[in-house]
Amino acid sequence: MLDRKVRPKMNSLGEIRLQQPISETLNSGCVYHVMNQEDCKVTKIELEFDAGTKYQGKSLVASMVNNILLEGTANSSAFEIASFFDSHGAFIDSSCTADKGSIVLHCLEKSVPELLPYVYELVQTATFPKEEIKNYLDIFSQKNTVNQGKVAWVARNEFTEILLGKDNSYCWKLTEAHFKEIDRIDLVEFYEKQYKNSTFQIYLSGKVSSKVIEAVKLTFSGKVRNSNSFETNTEIVANDKDMVVIEKGNSVQSAIRLGSTTINRRHKDFAALFIANTILGGYFGSRLMSNIREDKGYTYGIGSGVIHLNELSYFVISTEVGSDFTKKTLDEIEFEMNKLQQELVSSDELELVKNYILGNIMKGFDGAFSAMERFQMLNNHGLDYSYYENLIQKIKQVTPQQIKEVAKQYLKYNSLKKIIVGKL
Amino acid sequence: MVEFERHTLKNGLQLIFNKDKTTPIVAFNVLYDVGSKDEEPGKTGFAHLFEHLMFGGSVNIPSFDTPLQAVGGENNAFTSTDITNYYITLPKENVETAFWLESDRMLRLAFSDKSLEVQRSVVIEEFKQMYLNQPYGDVYLLLRPLAYKTHPYRWATIGEKIEHIEEASMEDVKAFFDKHYFPGNATLAISGDLEFEEVIRLTEKWFGDIPEQKKRVRNLPLEPVQTKERTLEVERDVPLNALYFAYHMPPRIHEDYYAVDLLSDILSRGDSSRFYERLLKGTESFVEINAYISGDTEAGLFIVSAKLSEGVTFENAEKLIEEELRNIIENKIAEEELQKVKNKAESTYEFGKTSALNKAMGLAISSLLKEPELFNYEFELYEKVTTSDIQRVAKALLRKENRSKLIYKAKKNVG
Numbered sequence A: 001m002l003d004r005k006v007r008p009k010m011n012s013l014g015e016i017r018l019q020q021p022i023s024e025t026l027n028s029g030c031v032y033h034v035m036n037q038e039d040c041k042v043t044k045i046e047l048e049f050d051a052g053t054k055y056q057g058k059s060l061v062a063s064m065v066n067n068i069l070l071e072g073t074a075n076s077s078a079f080e081i082a083s084f085f086d087s088h089g090a091f092i093d094s095s096c097t098a099d100k101g102s103i104v105l106h107c108l109e110k111s112v113p114e115l116l117p118y119v120y121e122l123v124q125t126a127t128f129p130k131e132e133i134k135n136y137l138d139i140f141s142q143k144n145t146v147n148q149g150k151v152a153w154v155a156r157n158e159f160t161e162i163l164l165g166k167d168n169s170y171c172w173k174l175t176e177a178h179f180k181e182i183d184r185i186d187l188v189e190f191y192e193k194q195y196k197n198s199t200f201q202i203y204l205s206g207k208v209s210s211k212v213i214e215a216v217k218l219t220f221s222g223k224v225r226n227s228n229s230f231e232t233n234t235e236i237v238a239n240d241k242d243m244v245v246i247e248k249g250n251s252v253q254s255a256i257r258l259g260s261t262t263i264n265r266r267h268k269d270f271a272a273l274f275i276a277n278t279i280l281g282g283y284f285g286s287r288l289m290s291n292i293r294e295d296k297g298y299t300y301g302i303g304s305g306v307i308h309l310n311e312l313s314y315f316v317i318s319t320e321v322g323s324d325f326t327k328k329t330l331d332e333i334e335f336e337m338n339k340l341q342q343e344l345v346s347s348d349e350l351e352l353v354k355n356y357i358l359g360n361i362m363k364g365f366d367g368a369f370s371a372m373e374r375f376q377m378l379n380n381h382g383l384d385y386s387y388y389e390n391l392i393q394k395i396k397q398v399t400p401q402q403i404k405e406v407a408k409q410y411l412k413y414n415s416l417k418k419i420i421v422g423k424l
Numbered sequence B: 001m002v003e004f005e006r007h008t009l010k011n012g013l014q015l016i017f018n019k020d021k022t023t024p025i026v027a028f029n030v031l032y033d034v035g036s037k038d039e040e041p042g043k044t045g046f047a048h049l050f051e052h053l054m055f056g057g058s059v060n061i062p063s064f065d066t067p068l069q070a071v072g073g074e075n076n077a078f079t080s081t082d083i084t085n086y087y088i089t090l091p092k093e094n095v096e097t098a099f100w101l102e103s104d105r106m107l108r109l110a111f112s113d114k115s116l117e118v119q120r121s122v123v124i125e126e127f128k129q130m131y132l133n134q135p136y137g138d139v140y141l142l143l144r145p146l147a148y149k150t151h152p153y154r155w156a157t158i159g160e161k162i163e164h165i166e167e168a169s170m171e172d173v174k175a176f177f178d179k180h181y182f183p184g185n186a187t188l189a190i191s192g193d194l195e196f197e198e199v200i201r202l203t204e205k206w207f208g209d210i211p212e213q214k215k216r217v218r219n220l221p222l223e224p225v226q227t228k229e230r231t232l233e234v235e236r237d238v239p240l241n242a243l244y245f246a247y248h249m250p251p252r253i254h255e256d257y258y259a260v261d262l263l264s265d266i267l268s269r270g271d272s273s274r275f276y277e278r279l280l281k282g283t284e285s286f287v288e289i290n291a292y293i294s295g296d297t298e299a300g301l302f303i304v305s306a307k308l309s310e311g312v313t314f315e316n317a318e319k320l321i322e323e324e325l326r327n328i329i330e331n332k333i334a335e336e337e338l339q340k341v342k343n344k345a346e347s348t349y350e351f352g353k354t355s356a357l358n359k360a361m362g363l364a365i366s367s368l369l370k371e372p373e374l375f376n377y378e379f380e381l382y383e384k385v386t387t388s389d390i391q392r393v394a395k396a397l398l399r400k401e402n403r404s405k406l407i408y409k410a411k412k413n414v415g
Helices: A061-068 A078-087 A109-125 A130-147 A151-164 A184-196 A210-220 A270-281 A287-295 A323-342 A347-364 A368-380 A386-397 A400-410 B046-053 B065-069 B092-107 B113-132 B139-147 B162-166 B170-180 B196-207 B257-268 B274-283 B314-330 B335-352 B356-369 B374-383 B387-397
Strands: A022-025 A031-036 A042-049 A091-096 A101-108 A201-206 A243-247 A253-262 A299-308 A313-322 A417-422 B005-008 B014-019 B025-032 B074-079 B084-091 B186-192 B230-236 B242-248 B286-293 B301-308 B403-410
Touching: A031 A210, A031 A368, A042 A109, A042 A368, A042 B335, A061 A091, A061 A101, A061 A130, A061 A184, A078 A091, A078 A109, A078 B274, A078 B335, A101 A109, A101 B335, A109 A184, A109 A210, A130 A151, A130 A184, A130 B286, A151 A243, A151 A253, A151 A313, A151 A417, A201 A210, A201 A368, A253 A323, A253 B113, A270 A287, A270 A299, A270 A323, A270 A347, A270 A386, A270 A400, A287 A299, A287 A313, A287 A323, A287 B113, A299 A323, A299 B113, A313 A323, A313 B113, A323 A400, A323 A417, A347 A368, A347 A386, A347 A400, A347 B065, A347 B074, A347 B084, A368 A386, B005 B196, B014 B196, B014 B356, B025 B092, B025 B356, B046 B074, B046 B084, B046 B113, B046 B170, B065 B074, B065 B092, B084 B092, B084 B356, B092 B186, B092 B196, B113 B162, B113 B170, B139 B230, B139 B242, B139 B301, B139 B403, B186 B196, B186 B356, B242 B314, B257 B274, B257 B286, B257 B301, B257 B314, B257 B335, B257 B374, B257 B387, B274 B286, B274 B314, B286 B314, B301 B314, B314 B387, B335 B374, B335 B387, B356 B374
Parallel strands: A031 A201, A243 A417, B014 B186, B230 B403
Antiparallel strands: A022 A031, A042 A101, A042 A201, A091 A101, A253 A313, A253 A417, A299 A313, B005 B014, B025 B084, B025 B186, B074 B084, B242 B301, B242 B403, B286 B301
């Protein structure tokens, strides 16, 4: 007779295979990395430039350059570019983070040789047509107005200024005024320095045949590039006030965002903090979720995380809660953070979180596309695979006492900067 | 080609298995043939509320998530008008834990009062966060009852109104479980590096003794053919005027479904699409403009949605959109333009096959729609569509009598 109350035997996970790329530097200074997966027909090619928002002198410049790159070159109009990629069933996208700007091509492997020269044209001969800039500003500023009506968006928008200060290169607060300050020349200057003349990383994943590699070599060799970038400022000048409240009286929910700057991935306490954060708010069964969603029902979701930018790291908690629950939610967050500092985590809970994290690392290496994302993270932070080896090792060894210690040091409610949008 | 094998249990549970040797992770997908279309008019939002309750403990297992996370697994679920789908990904070494958990909650839920009380409240917060406290969040709450008069698609999956969720009783919940959660109403699809014999053994072991129940015949009220344009005008505290058209379209397995899907791609997929190039960039009258299909199993909706630039009147916006629609009705599109959207459909399909979870989910959904093979040959149905088909379905669909129009006015622009 089947005893359903008894769980199946828990088997220890097999060794996590950390799939690593093959890399080669081209004479242009660009480096390509290959993560091959034979059994598929599609390829992802990402060109990653040092062109994140932290390098921009004015708000909007980095993301606008990243966007309008695809909107016209010396030889082609925006429509011609879009038609060309669309007609091959390919997806050409660009994306911009705080640290990096990327151009990403998703396509059938067989189309790569035909598409790459066009991608190169975007990198080398983007023209930033005036009407595309105007179009972008018109549409984006109207979208910005729509976003100002979303409490979570407003909280996110204000957060980095309160946490880091308005002069920090990682502060990305956007205001209506920024749309008026943009000049075409700002875009061209940024483009020439951070894209056109700069070295970049080329990440090839999915089916990467010798034909694909040949095409990459042919397209991106030759012209010698440099790696000069605009200066960044990472000095932290946090807001004097611990809490900023932006009233939106008629809102049925409040957005809450709390955070503090913290240690980076190289720090000796990194792994312990990683686990402590997971326990607190880093997964569906976390203490914040269990308490504030699953026990109290104040919210649809709440989470915490440690965000590692290339030059600084911060801890953050965020949620949207029923307006009547704002204060109660803050009290519960404080309660959970204090508890983590005062009480030892049970071995059951710690074991669960350790296995959860190991399972997640395993998923991170499931297939060439995800394995390449892991490598990109390492490469961007100047880390190698010993990072994962150490992390896996430390996850296996960390004790309840160590969790309590890192919570005391890095997860203190009173040192969090707090932003509330809605009703307190 | 995604290879698969099948097995049906005596109690009616369907098993579909795809062997994927390349991954250490198993995708475990349980699809129930129940969606918001199966709800009763006064008790909407139930299928989705129920999905939340499925995580509140089952008859022998107090917590669903905890033991799963303890073996390195993760899970989630979603509810639509047509289905409720639960999925787990976990390391293959511990795949039996997934069988244990999913079978126990198919057998019977714990039905705790606390869980019902909390999940009611969580779903109400979800309702507020996604539909009420979001600019334009209530569009589908308005558009559905305009387009449908009798068919249960007239309410959104989240529910017609918050009160229906507030009033959900334990009795309702139990009745819903009894009616919809049983082996014959479910499809289990698994993708991973396992042996089929072992998968069958585990399926029989854990799901085999769940009692059989007769699958009911679904008898949904038919939606009468729309004969006149319907219009609804609302005013909301949003920054921009918005305009929505919803046209009735054929069901998911109708042969014209694919032509209609491609028609929406021609109008608005990608930056070289007609709407993007001619309306968004060409006229500066729109901040956003899209055409898409709802993708429902029964006869669904073909939707055009637009946010208007400051100062553009509804009349002008409508005229511009109608010109584009008339153009595609009156003039056959070029072969290349059709080939372009087919090529996109092909690469989307190929990218979709690169993950075990996508495969498991795709096989399960195809199986419920018609047969699992559909997952492999569906792309050919897109390939078959001709330029005449596009013109024919455009002509059949994009008529005023077949249209529901939602005029969504920004308060500050009034007066």
